[in-house]
Amino acid sequence: MPLFAQVLGPAFATLAAPVQALHAAPLPCRRTGQARIERGRHWLVPVLAALARLPKEGHALPVEVVFSACGQGEQWARRFGRWPMVSRLWAQQGRLHEQLGAVHFGFELRARDGGIDWSVRSVRVFGLLPLPTRWFDGVRCREAWAAERYTFLVDVTLPWIGALIRYEGWLDAQ
Template sequence: MNLPLFRRLLGQDIEALAPTLRQAHDATETQRWTGTAVVTSSRNPIAILLCLMLKLPAPGTNIPVTVVFERRRDGERWRRTFAGRSYHSDFISKSGLIVERMGPTTNIFCLSIRKLCFSLIGFRFLGIPLPAWLRPRCPAIEREEAGRFVFDVPVSIPWLGFVIRYTGSMELIDD
């Protein structure tokens, strides 16, 4: 089996991650994490349509969440389910960056390990690259808190404003 995707991207720097994040991102086997989340979203009709199109979570509090990190030969697939609403992303490494394909979108992130910060530096819609002034902002952060995997994923678009934000915490479930 190849080295895990995040180990390939971060090298020895992955050792600096909090133990829970290292457990999630430096494993070679498929893992299931569960917890709860809070989702807030825009009431703008365009933002609502985008969230529906991408199958992003519906708004709510104390929403049950499950994330399955499926290890693949060339990367990872993250299968996320928020209160029964599921979507997935495929992640690969390209030129030292992490590339996420989710439906018609491609997100290109640069990772940093202060927490685990995903800085969106490129975006494609239907394969067409969008200039910086059009692309979404998604300063996603993962961290450990009280031994739990904590995520914070805010999304906005410069010309539209706030779209969605989902935050929550999870723990590894042994199947």
């Protein structure tokens, strides 16, 4: 069963067909598209971005994502222009977990209007140090189908720092 179908359960069937198809495609698979990345200006942004291996800022960047099987989950090898961003995802206790650099996120996924909203429910750094979830109330993640394209938006705002990163764009439907 596809990873996102495991986490969403019956709600997976309510996703727009192209969103379902992206998450149910046989692995490995590759998608390409375009993105825009903006980073915040606080002096801690480069440090935090390095911990999570977030990409650098850029506009109209070519995007490539290679989805592959990894243990009981998936690996997403993204490339925004020249900048790689690789993460490992898996299902555990009804949540989607993502390891991104030194940061481990636990997400609750919710199907809405044919897309998927991701909500942060837990964060650990270096696998040991839990961070207060309320620090991540300013995180918005959304996958959708708009204008005949699979679209994504990740917008991260943190207390005391403000904007960390915002990246949005689209991938081909294939």
